[in-house]
Amino acid sequence: MAGDHRRVQKKKETGAFFFFMATLIMWAVSVFFEILFNRRTELLPLIFGFCFYQLSNWVCRKFISRDPLFVNTCVSLLHSSLTSASVVFILVKQLASNDVNQIFEHSQLVNTTWPWAYSALCISCGYFAYDQLDMLLYGLYSGLIPSILLHHFILLGCFTLALYRNVTINYLILTLICELHSIFLHVRKVRRMAGLRDGKSKLVKIEWFLNMATFLFARLLSHVLITVKLIKDASKFEKGIELPLALFGMAGMNLLNVFLGMDLFNAFRREGNRHNVHKS
Template sequence: MDLRSTLLVIGGSACSFKLLNTIIRSLPTPEPARQKAWRWRNISTSLAHSSLTGAWAVLCFYLEPKMVEDLISSHSIVSNSLVAVSSGYFIHDCLDLILNQSFKRSWEVLLHHSVVLSCFSLAVTSRRYLGFAVVSLLVEINSVFLHIRQLLLLSGKRNRPGTEITTPRPSVTYRMTSWLNLGTFLVFRVFTLGWMSRWLADHSDRITPRYFLLMGTAGLGLLSIMNTGLLYRLIRADILSNAHNTSRDH
């Protein structure tokens, strides 16, 4: 793909996710989520992106296994298109957040998107490090369960019916989603980001221009800090709080 085609894919992707967001507006929204209808639409759109790009990233390595061995120069139209489509989503989501949510509540997500977009833009314009960008999109496999968890919370389906007044008990669906979320978090966020950091360190002498290495190192460092905070919040909400509720019954 040349640069013009790549830019067209990015623009088309941003418009497509905006269209999807608009379609979701016309679909039925669970009653508990109606007071937060914008957030419901935003997370539903994010779930669509995660489902698409997570599966697409796996497909890229399946179709181009040599890309695993050469994350710098090896690429294909499939991997280039994936990074371009994902960039379009992040542009859409940035605009959606800026227009509908206060900066105080959205700054962390905007910072994440800015870091990712900066790295992805270098990859698609230079056609280098596309394999590395595809590896980073394996994180979206975990995001699928993270977003499903958020939708369950918004729709009021966290607890078993009838336990809200006494001692709240997580529903089977929420409990399964929670454990899948934590499990894939460790595999596709902690392990993947750790592997990427080690890869950067091992191949630092091959990464040119040098500001690519600087951006990659700074980006991974920032994302690792943000993911550590996210993991702590998930453990506190889904494990420690449940343990506390169980201890109260004995």
């Protein structure tokens, strides 16, 4: 326990901690300014999202486990499940009453907002702020430039600016379909922390199949298609920050997806090799 505390304290002395904590504080000041001084009450679900997931963290820490990584993973699993259900609900509702081509038409994705989409995006944005804070406080990251903190930094920037300007909300809802894959990422982490590491068991094989399938279709392919759509409709965007910010955000997401795919493949191979070693 003392070793863990020293490890966290050491991380709090790094440049990464100060940079990402400073940007998070600046983000929080900006949000409160918009709500309190500009009367942007539609942003209140963002505060609700942050408080809801912070409360979930407290409940998990109080009644299940005090391990920061386990608690963080459980709350992340909750977010992925709720967000996936929200995105699927929004899309099904739209498909039930509109033509597919109409739904994915440029003006629909950029200038209009589907019912519940704004609130869903606010709540997810609140989660990413909570998760960034939790990881910083408990040192749940590694590396000189931690990819997970960079991922949240990009998301908070893109999501918040879109919410402030009330544009590209539907585009961002489409990007959140990747949370279907995040469910199985978090399930795998919980399973391994519970000591279930037999790479050849049927349940683990099913989990890996769903993990890989959702990575390919819900994360990798969906983000590539969104990027292609942005490039194809580039001339339809008005002059401003929307297109450059969208392209920057998707470029970052696609790059992180490549690294995530490599990590997944290596993890899959390691689990299989571990089983073969034990078997021999």
